[in-house]
Amino acid sequence: MATSNLDLADIQATVLRYRPEPYYGTHVLLRIDDARGGREFLRRLVPHVASAADWWLRDDAWIAVTLSYAGLVALGTPEQSLRSFPASFREGMAARAEHLVDVGLNGPQNWEPPFGSSQVHVALSIFSGDQLKWRQAVETAWAQFRDLRGVTLLMSQDFGAQPGDRNSLGYKDTIGQPAIEGSGVEPLPGQGRPIKAGEFVLGYPGETGVVLTMPQPDLLGRNGTYVGLRKYQSRVGAFNRFLRENANTAEERELLAAKLMGRWRSGAPLTLAPERDDPAIGADPRRNNDFDYANDAHGYQVPFGAHMRRMNPRDTRLAQLTDVNLHRIIRRSTTYGAPYDPDALSERDDEIPRGLYFIALSAKLMDTFEFLQREWINKGDFMTLGRERDPTVGLQENDAVFTIPKHPVRRRIHGIETFNVLRGGEYLFMPSLSALRWLANLGG
Ligand code: HEM
Known part of the structure; x- marks a missing residue:
């Protein structure tokens, strides 16, 4: 040590x-x-x-x-x-x-x-x-x-x-x-x-x-x-409905869920497991974060709009000049409430108490957090995505889209909703x- x-x-x-x-x-x-x-x-x-x-x-x-x-x-x-x-x-x-x-x-x-x-x-x-x-x-x-x-x-x-x-x-x-x-x-x-x-x-x-x-x-x-500190309510019904409406099989649904995040639900990053989930990578702390985007300049593996790529673009070439290392946060988020249910599809499921107490730490938290919320979560310009917002925590407007870069034609998916709704938050000082x-x- x-x-x-x-x-x-x-x-x-x-x-x-x-x-x-x-x-x-x-x-x-x-x-x-x-x-x-x-x-x-x-x-x-x-x-x-x-x-x-x-x-x-x-x-x-x-x-x-x-x-x-x-x-x-x-x-x-x-x-x-x-x-x-x-x-x-x-x-x-x-x-x-x-x-x-x-x-x-x-x-x-x-x-x-x-x-x-x-x-x-x-x-x-x-x-x-x-x-x-x-x-x-x-x-x-x-x-x-x-x-x-x-x-x-x-x-x-x-x-x-x-x-x-x-x-x-x-x-x-x-x-x-x-x-x-x-x-x-x-x-x-x-x-x-x-x-x-x-x-x-x-x-x-x-x-x-x-x-x-x-x-x-x-x-x-x-x-x-x-x-x-931010309390989010996860709208699991809306999220599952979105996956079902835009993917035909269970495998396709998992791939779409991975594209939205940049990682399979197991934690395996798409950069290391682009076609198929590899839970062994997801579970291994020495492998599950060992990547950059050097081999994914077009976003064919991790879409530019994926939550993980937005929140830490690593070596992605950005349309707006900034030092990504000035916007880093320590996260200690905690999940509360009912477990995720893949079969939950109704609007009632959206209200079952479950979600995240998102927790971020930084010596300049207010500046960093307000920057992330304003520029990287609720806008798309820095990744040349126009009005597109973060599919996980963005506050979505009507007919919001998510773009999956693909050769020869990109796929634009409509119907992104605010899947995690903010229910409260506080700025706190940790002396x-x-x-x-x-x-x-x-x-x-
Ligand atoms: C309900 C709300 C949220 C959910 C469900 C969520 C979920 C996730 C997941 C699954 C990952 C990928 C695994 C990981 O590296 O931890 C991730 C990464 C990340 N999220 Fe979130 N997140 C939420 C809110 C936020 C917010 C509000 C921010 C910042 C303002 C944020 C910043 C990040 C960062 C910085 C990463 C790591 C990116 C990297 O280093 O590659 N998240 N999030």
Whole structure:
């Protein structure tokens, strides 16, 4: 194991720890009604918050804690510190809806409470690869606020791997992740060159060589990062109907599902398994991300509009000049609700609670996320796809299309719908452990 140049003992575990396989967990959302109660809660909780020092542990359980801007206000954070957070974070995800193209069906007016209400102050996420340890960690987390005045439980949502470790649309997910320079985590084949740590953790130089402005004092900002949390409802009926209407056999349906994503549902990338699924590749972390698009300049294997190619174009030649490594995110998404059902076809199936709590981490999360939502998800120009949007998470307009490049004639498929509907989201700050202690001790 390589040594790390980062202060791992101060950085929260989720920054480096991969989601276990299989995984179990719970998201807990809380409101702080009284600053003293909130600070007492943090004081009690901090000893149980895991650091990234032992990032390689897989089946252990860990508690992560994040705070919204409203949460920082409710804790009594000094005005000067509050003002030092980026404006987009202070406004919150709901207020940034236009910048995120969270409008219409995905707009905050349709979100589920408590999202977007300014009531979500603290978010706890408990992850584990072991069911018993998960339950124990949830109990530990609850014990820190259950009898405490001034802290109110708003929501608790269990999540976990579905059969075969698939998500709500039947895909294996959370495979492609950036390698972080100096973290001590050995890059996996295909992860590409390690990205500067400052892209993901505050207080270190980023890709441009500059340390980003941090929340003040430095003790509050350093070793922290930002988190984008988004709850999606998967419309499994609509997705299955789309596959059936556009493919005649089960094999064709699987190929179409793979074209939309860039990977077979097993996780095997189309670049390595272009004709037929190869589940052994999908299951192998040393092979399932080991590719670029050098041999697929026309998109015959992975369409330019596929979710995976949009979200990380790797070496694809883009119509708009940008450095793809400036838009990378760490993903720790979690699947909740009923398992994917390949026979679900009705509109009622669209409303059965199941989907993803999408979780992205970045030291400049708001900028990166708003860029991805606006330019790479809800537009097509950067890939010369015109008005086409991301088939997985795009907010689709009427008669939306998906193009599959083919020789001699491309195939244009109509009837793409908004298959994952946004039901809420928050911008959150993930403080370092020393920052959590600083916040807990505010007011003496
Ligand atoms: C319900 C919503 C979503 C679903 C079901 C979903 C599903 C997937 C799947 C199956 C993959 C391929 C396997 C993998 O590498 O993990 C993937 C990759 C990825 N997704 Fe999503 N995703 C969702 C939302 C988002 C959003 C909102 C973003 C960004 C704003 C995003 C960014 C990415 C990235 C960066 C990759 C990795 C690409 C690579 O490195 O090759 N996803 N997603």
